[in-house]
Amino acid sequence: MSDQAQSLRKLVSSHDEPASQPLVRQSARIITVSSGKGGVGKSNFTLNFALALKSLGQKVLLFDADIGMANIDVLMGVRPKYSLYHLLKGERDISEIIELGTHSLPFIAGGSGMADLFSLSESDLNYFTTQIEQISEEMDYIIFDTGAGLSKETLKFITAADECLVVTTPEPTSITDAYALIKVVHGLEEDVSFRLIVNRVIDQSEARQVADKISLVANKFLDINIPLLGYMSDDAHVMQAVKKQVPFSIAFPGCPAAQDIYSVAMKYIDVPRFQPRETLSGIKGFMHKWLKRTK
Numbered sequence: 001m002s003d004q005a006q007s008l009r010k011l012v013s014s015h016d017e018p019a020s021q022p023l024v025r026q027s028a029r030i031i032t033v034s035s036g037k038g039g040v041g042k043s044n045f046t047l048n049f050a051l052a053l054k055s056l057g058q059k060v061l062l063f064d065a066d067i068g069m070a071n072i073d074v075l076m077g078v079r080p081k082y083s084l085y086h087l088l089k090g091e092r093d094i095s096e097i098i099e100l101g102t103h104s105l106p107f108i109a110g111g112s113g114m115a116d117l118f119s120l121s122e123s124d125l126n127y128f129t130t131q132i133e134q135i136s137e138e139m140d141y142i143i144f145d146t147g148a149g150l151s152k153e154t155l156k157f158i159t160a161a162d163e164c165l166v167v168t169t170p171e172p173t174s175i176t177d178a179y180a181l182i183k184v185v186h187g188l189e190e191d192v193s194f195r196l197i198v199n200r201v202i203d204q205s206e207a208r209q210v211a212d213k214i215s216l217v218a219n220k221f222l223d224i225n226i227p228l229l230g231y232m233s234d235d236a237h238v239m240q241a242v243k244k245q246v247p248f249s250i251a252f253p254g255c256p257a258a259q260d261i262y263s264v265a266m267k268y269i270d271v272p273r274f275q276p277r278e279t280l281s282g283i284k285g286f287m288h289k290w291l292k293r294t295k
Protein backbone atom coordinates (compact mmCIF):
# COMPACT_ATOMS: atom_id res chain seq x y z
CA MET A 1 0.00 0.00 0.00
CA SER A 2 1.37 3.44 -0.91
CA ASP A 3 2.25 6.00 1.77
CA GLN A 4 -0.59 8.16 0.54
CA ALA A 5 -3.12 5.34 0.76
CA GLN A 6 -1.87 4.55 4.27
CA SER A 7 -2.22 8.12 5.45
CA LEU A 8 -5.73 8.28 3.99
CA ARG A 9 -6.71 5.10 5.77
CA LYS A 10 -5.45 6.59 9.03
CA LEU A 11 -7.30 9.79 8.37
CA VAL A 12 -10.67 8.19 7.85
CA SER A 13 -10.44 5.13 10.06
CA SER A 14 -13.26 4.99 12.58
CA HIS A 15 -12.42 4.27 16.20
CA ASP A 16 -14.54 1.11 16.29
CA GLU A 17 -12.82 -0.67 13.43
CA PRO A 18 -9.90 -2.85 14.49
CA ALA A 19 -6.73 -1.85 12.64
CA SER A 20 -6.11 -5.43 11.56
CA GLN A 21 -9.50 -5.89 9.91
CA PRO A 22 -9.06 -6.20 6.16
CA LEU A 23 -10.94 -3.56 4.26
CA VAL A 24 -12.89 -5.16 1.47
CA ARG A 25 -14.82 -2.23 0.15
CA GLN A 26 -16.82 -1.33 -2.84
CA SER A 27 -16.76 2.19 -4.12
CA ALA A 28 -18.31 4.79 -1.85
CA ARG A 29 -21.91 5.79 -2.30
CA ILE A 30 -21.99 9.27 -3.82
CA ILE A 31 -24.69 11.52 -2.43
CA THR A 32 -25.48 15.11 -3.25
CA VAL A 33 -27.55 17.27 -0.94
CA SER A 34 -29.30 20.04 -2.77
CA SER A 35 -32.30 22.32 -2.75
CA GLY A 36 -34.29 24.31 -5.26
CA LYS A 37 -34.45 27.40 -3.07
CA GLY A 38 -31.58 28.88 -1.08
CA GLY A 39 -31.51 29.29 2.69
CA VAL A 40 -33.65 26.24 3.47
CA GLY A 41 -31.09 24.66 5.82
CA LYS A 42 -29.24 22.50 3.30
CA SER A 43 -25.71 23.10 4.66
CA ASN A 44 -26.77 22.63 8.27
CA PHE A 45 -28.51 19.42 7.34
CA THR A 46 -25.55 18.12 5.29
CA LEU A 47 -22.95 18.80 7.95
CA ASN A 48 -24.95 17.32 10.82
CA PHE A 49 -26.07 14.36 8.72
CA ALA A 50 -22.41 13.62 7.90
CA LEU A 51 -21.49 13.88 11.58
CA ALA A 52 -24.36 11.59 12.56
CA LEU A 53 -23.33 8.99 9.96
CA LYS A 54 -19.75 9.18 11.24
CA SER A 55 -20.85 8.70 14.82
CA LEU A 56 -22.68 5.57 13.63
CA GLY A 57 -19.36 4.16 12.44
CA GLN A 58 -19.61 5.12 8.77
CA LYS A 59 -16.65 6.52 6.88
CA VAL A 60 -17.75 9.79 5.44
CA LEU A 61 -16.05 12.47 3.38
CA LEU A 62 -17.85 15.77 3.10
CA PHE A 63 -17.14 17.83 0.01
CA ASP A 64 -18.25 21.44 0.01
CA ALA A 65 -19.35 21.85 -3.59
CA ASP A 66 -21.38 25.01 -3.10
CA ILE A 67 -19.55 27.19 -5.60
CA GLY A 68 -20.72 30.64 -4.61
CA MET A 69 -21.40 30.10 -0.91
CA ALA A 70 -19.11 27.39 0.44
CA ASN A 71 -19.60 27.63 4.19
CA ILE A 72 -19.24 24.18 5.75
CA ASP A 73 -15.95 25.34 7.32
CA VAL A 74 -17.68 28.40 8.79
CA LEU A 75 -20.40 26.24 10.34
CA MET A 76 -17.66 24.23 12.07
CA GLY A 77 -15.62 27.29 13.04
CA VAL A 78 -12.51 25.95 11.34
CA ARG A 79 -10.15 27.64 8.93
CA PRO A 80 -8.99 25.14 6.36
CA LYS A 81 -5.35 25.50 5.36
CA TYR A 82 -5.92 24.02 1.95
CA SER A 83 -8.84 23.68 -0.41
CA LEU A 84 -9.59 22.17 -3.75
CA TYR A 85 -7.65 25.06 -5.24
CA HIS A 86 -4.34 23.65 -3.98
CA LEU A 87 -5.09 20.24 -5.46
CA LEU A 88 -6.05 21.70 -8.80
CA LYS A 89 -2.91 23.83 -8.89
CA GLY A 90 -0.87 20.70 -8.22
CA GLU A 91 0.45 22.17 -4.97
CA ARG A 92 -1.03 19.50 -2.67
CA ASP A 93 -2.31 15.98 -3.15
CA ILE A 94 -5.73 14.76 -2.13
CA SER A 95 -4.76 13.47 1.31
CA GLU A 96 -3.32 16.90 2.16
CA ILE A 97 -6.41 18.88 1.19
CA ILE A 98 -8.70 16.74 3.32
CA GLU A 99 -9.13 18.76 6.48
CA LEU A 100 -10.44 17.42 9.76
CA GLY A 101 -13.41 19.37 11.08
CA THR A 102 -15.60 18.92 14.15
CA HIS A 103 -15.15 15.47 15.71
CA SER A 104 -12.46 14.81 13.09
CA LEU A 105 -14.94 14.79 10.23
CA PRO A 106 -12.89 14.68 7.00
CA PHE A 107 -13.94 17.38 4.59
CA ILE A 108 -12.74 19.18 1.50
CA ALA A 109 -13.31 22.91 1.53
CA GLY A 110 -14.60 24.27 -1.76
CA GLY A 111 -13.71 27.92 -1.85
CA SER A 112 -12.16 29.49 -4.90
CA GLY A 113 -10.99 26.15 -6.32
CA MET A 114 -14.54 25.16 -7.13
CA ALA A 115 -14.82 27.63 -9.99
CA ASP A 116 -11.49 26.41 -11.43
CA LEU A 117 -12.84 22.88 -11.46
CA PHE A 118 -14.96 23.67 -14.47
CA SER A 119 -12.22 25.06 -16.67
CA LEU A 120 -9.52 22.41 -16.29
CA SER A 121 -7.49 20.99 -19.11
CA GLU A 122 -7.94 17.36 -20.09
CA SER A 123 -4.79 16.23 -18.26
CA ASP A 124 -5.69 18.19 -15.10
CA LEU A 125 -9.17 16.65 -15.15
CA ASN A 126 -7.61 13.20 -15.41
CA TYR A 127 -5.36 13.97 -12.45
CA PHE A 128 -8.34 15.18 -10.40
CA THR A 129 -10.28 12.03 -11.32
CA THR A 130 -7.48 9.71 -10.24
CA GLN A 131 -7.08 11.54 -6.95
CA ILE A 132 -10.79 11.42 -6.15
CA GLU A 133 -11.04 7.74 -7.11
CA GLN A 134 -8.18 6.95 -4.77
CA ILE A 135 -9.92 8.32 -1.68
CA SER A 136 -13.25 6.82 -2.58
CA GLU A 137 -11.91 3.35 -1.83
CA GLU A 138 -11.52 4.37 1.80
CA MET A 139 -15.03 5.74 2.24
CA ASP A 140 -18.56 4.49 2.69
CA TYR A 141 -20.07 7.80 1.66
CA ILE A 142 -18.90 10.88 -0.17
CA ILE A 143 -21.39 13.66 0.40
CA PHE A 144 -21.41 16.75 -1.79
CA ASP A 145 -23.07 19.85 -0.40
CA THR A 146 -24.04 21.56 -3.65
CA GLY A 147 -25.32 25.05 -4.28
CA ALA A 148 -29.06 25.68 -4.31
CA GLY A 149 -30.91 26.07 -7.58
CA LEU A 150 -30.32 25.05 -11.13
CA SER A 151 -26.88 26.38 -12.00
CA LYS A 152 -24.93 24.38 -14.57
CA GLU A 153 -22.27 23.49 -12.00
CA THR A 154 -24.77 22.24 -9.42
CA LEU A 155 -26.57 20.15 -12.02
CA LYS A 156 -23.29 18.51 -13.04
CA PHE A 157 -22.74 17.24 -9.53
CA ILE A 158 -26.31 16.11 -9.00
CA THR A 159 -26.68 14.30 -12.30
CA ALA A 160 -23.38 12.45 -11.79
CA ALA A 161 -24.21 11.14 -8.30
CA ASP A 162 -26.07 8.02 -7.20
CA GLU A 163 -28.63 9.86 -5.14
CA CYS A 164 -29.79 13.38 -4.43
CA LEU A 165 -31.27 14.31 -1.08
CA VAL A 166 -33.52 17.27 -1.74
CA VAL A 167 -34.01 19.65 1.17
CA THR A 168 -37.14 21.74 1.32
CA THR A 169 -39.14 23.61 3.94
CA PRO A 170 -42.96 23.61 4.07
CA GLU A 171 -43.09 27.03 2.38
CA PRO A 172 -44.87 26.86 -0.99
CA THR A 173 -41.96 28.59 -2.80
CA SER A 174 -39.51 26.07 -1.41
CA ILE A 175 -41.76 23.14 -2.38
CA THR A 176 -42.22 24.50 -5.91
CA ASP A 177 -38.47 25.01 -6.33
CA ALA A 178 -37.70 21.53 -4.94
CA TYR A 179 -40.01 20.02 -7.55
CA ALA A 180 -38.44 22.18 -10.30
CA LEU A 181 -35.00 20.85 -9.33
CA ILE A 182 -36.21 17.24 -9.39
CA LYS A 183 -37.88 17.76 -12.76
CA VAL A 184 -34.78 19.30 -14.38
CA VAL A 185 -32.39 16.68 -12.97
CA HIS A 186 -34.69 13.83 -13.95
CA GLY A 187 -34.92 15.30 -17.47
CA LEU A 188 -31.13 15.24 -17.73
CA GLU A 189 -30.36 11.95 -16.01
CA GLU A 190 -33.01 9.38 -15.19
CA ASP A 191 -30.69 7.20 -13.07
CA VAL A 192 -30.45 9.66 -10.17
CA SER A 193 -32.75 8.72 -7.33
CA PHE A 194 -34.22 11.29 -4.97
CA ARG A 195 -35.29 11.38 -1.37
CA LEU A 196 -36.74 14.29 0.50
CA ILE A 197 -35.71 16.02 3.68
CA VAL A 198 -38.31 18.43 4.98
CA ASN A 199 -36.73 21.03 7.24
CA ARG A 200 -38.23 23.43 9.76
CA VAL A 201 -41.41 21.45 10.39
CA ILE A 202 -43.67 21.50 13.43
CA ASP A 203 -44.01 17.74 13.44
CA GLN A 204 -43.82 14.58 11.39
CA SER A 205 -47.28 15.01 9.91
CA GLU A 206 -46.32 18.37 8.41
CA ALA A 207 -43.29 16.71 6.80
CA ARG A 208 -45.51 13.95 5.46
CA GLN A 209 -47.92 16.49 3.93
CA VAL A 210 -45.06 18.26 2.14
CA ALA A 211 -43.65 14.97 0.88
CA ASP A 212 -47.08 13.87 -0.34
CA LYS A 213 -47.50 17.07 -2.34
CA ILE A 214 -44.16 16.64 -4.11
CA SER A 215 -44.56 12.92 -4.58
CA LEU A 216 -48.02 13.28 -6.09
CA VAL A 217 -46.84 15.68 -8.78
CA ALA A 218 -43.62 13.74 -9.45
CA ASN A 219 -45.65 10.57 -9.79
CA LYS A 220 -48.15 12.10 -12.13
CA PHE A 221 -45.83 14.07 -14.41
CA LEU A 222 -42.46 12.35 -14.14
CA ASP A 223 -43.60 8.86 -13.22
CA ILE A 224 -41.15 8.64 -10.31
CA ASN A 225 -41.51 8.22 -6.57
CA ILE A 226 -39.92 10.71 -4.24
CA PRO A 227 -39.87 9.06 -0.79
CA LEU A 228 -39.54 11.04 2.40
CA LEU A 229 -36.21 10.21 4.07
CA GLY A 230 -36.83 12.36 7.11
CA TYR A 231 -37.39 15.77 8.57
CA MET A 232 -35.86 18.32 10.92
CA SER A 233 -37.93 20.25 13.41
CA ASP A 234 -37.96 24.00 13.37
CA ASP A 235 -35.64 24.54 16.29
CA ALA A 236 -34.07 27.75 17.60
CA HIS A 237 -30.99 25.76 18.65
CA VAL A 238 -29.97 25.56 14.99
CA MET A 239 -29.50 29.31 14.73
CA GLN A 240 -27.79 29.45 18.13
CA ALA A 241 -25.35 26.78 17.00
CA VAL A 242 -24.68 28.63 13.73
CA LYS A 243 -23.77 31.70 15.77
CA LYS A 244 -21.44 29.63 17.97
CA GLN A 245 -19.93 28.04 14.84
CA VAL A 246 -20.48 24.59 16.26
CA PRO A 247 -22.71 22.05 14.42
CA PHE A 248 -26.06 21.94 16.23
CA SER A 249 -25.92 18.18 16.84
CA ILE A 250 -22.67 18.70 18.76
CA ALA A 251 -23.51 22.01 20.47
CA PHE A 252 -26.97 20.85 21.60
CA PRO A 253 -27.01 17.04 21.29
CA GLY A 254 -30.43 16.61 22.89
CA CYS A 255 -32.24 19.34 20.96
CA PRO A 256 -35.14 18.36 18.68
CA ALA A 257 -33.20 19.01 15.45
CA ALA A 258 -30.29 16.88 16.70
CA GLN A 259 -32.63 14.01 17.58
CA ASP A 260 -34.20 14.28 14.14
CA ILE A 261 -30.86 14.20 12.35
CA TYR A 262 -29.86 11.00 14.16
CA SER A 263 -33.16 9.42 13.16
CA VAL A 264 -32.46 10.37 9.54
CA ALA A 265 -28.93 8.93 9.69
CA MET A 266 -30.13 5.71 11.33
CA LYS A 267 -32.86 5.33 8.74
CA TYR A 268 -30.34 6.02 6.00
CA ILE A 269 -28.02 3.21 6.97
CA ASP A 270 -30.59 0.76 8.37
CA VAL A 271 -33.15 0.70 5.65
CA PRO A 272 -32.19 -1.58 2.78
CA ARG A 273 -30.34 0.53 0.25
CA PHE A 274 -32.56 2.48 -2.04
CA GLN A 275 -30.72 0.90 -4.94
CA PRO A 276 -28.98 -2.44 -4.58
CA ARG A 277 -25.30 -1.73 -3.89
CA GLU A 278 -24.17 -3.50 -7.07
CA THR A 279 -26.19 -1.16 -9.25
CA LEU A 280 -24.61 1.99 -7.84
CA SER A 281 -22.27 3.71 -10.20
CA GLY A 282 -19.90 4.72 -7.39
CA ILE A 283 -17.07 7.17 -7.85
CA LYS A 284 -16.02 5.81 -11.24
CA GLY A 285 -19.53 6.25 -12.62
CA PHE A 286 -19.78 9.63 -10.92
CA MET A 287 -16.54 10.88 -12.47
CA HIS A 288 -17.45 9.46 -15.86
CA LYS A 289 -20.76 11.30 -15.94
CA TRP A 290 -19.35 14.44 -14.37
CA LEU A 291 -16.53 14.64 -16.91
CA LYS A 292 -18.95 14.06 -19.77
CA ARG A 293 -20.90 17.14 -18.70
CA THR A 294 -17.78 19.18 -17.91
CA LYS A 295 -16.08 18.78 -21.28
Ligand SMILES: Nc1ncnc2c1ncn2[C@@H]1O[C@H](COP(=O)(O)OP(=O)(O)OP(=O)(O)O)[C@@H](O)[C@H]1O
Residues within 6 Å of the ligand: 035, 037, 038, 039, 040, 041, 042, 043, 044, 045, 066, 069, 147, 148, 199, 200, 232, 233, 234, 235, 236, 238, 239, 242, 257
Ligand atom coordinates in the same frame (compact mmCIF):
# COMPACT_ATOMS: atom_id res chain seq x y z
N1 LIG B 1 -34.30 23.30 11.54
C1 LIG B 1 -34.08 24.62 11.65
N2 LIG B 1 -34.68 25.32 12.65
C2 LIG B 1 -34.49 26.65 12.76
N3 LIG B 1 -33.70 27.37 11.95
C3 LIG B 1 -33.08 26.74 10.95
C4 LIG B 1 -33.23 25.34 10.74
N4 LIG B 1 -32.50 24.98 9.66
C5 LIG B 1 -31.91 26.12 9.23
N5 LIG B 1 -32.26 27.16 9.98
C6 LIG B 1 -31.83 28.58 9.79
O1 LIG B 1 -31.62 28.81 8.42
C7 LIG B 1 -30.32 29.36 8.22
C8 LIG B 1 -29.79 28.91 6.87
O2 LIG B 1 -29.38 27.56 6.96
P1 LIG B 1 -28.30 26.97 5.93
O3 LIG B 1 -27.15 27.88 5.79
O4 LIG B 1 -28.05 25.57 6.34
O5 LIG B 1 -29.17 27.02 4.60
P2 LIG B 1 -28.73 26.68 3.11
O6 LIG B 1 -29.92 26.11 2.47
O7 LIG B 1 -27.49 25.88 3.10
O8 LIG B 1 -28.39 28.12 2.57
P3 LIG B 1 -27.64 28.51 1.18
O9 LIG B 1 -28.68 28.40 0.13
O10 LIG B 1 -27.22 29.92 1.43
O11 LIG B 1 -26.50 27.57 1.01
C9 LIG B 1 -29.50 28.91 9.42
O12 LIG B 1 -28.46 29.79 9.68
C10 LIG B 1 -30.53 28.87 10.53
O13 LIG B 1 -30.63 30.17 11.10
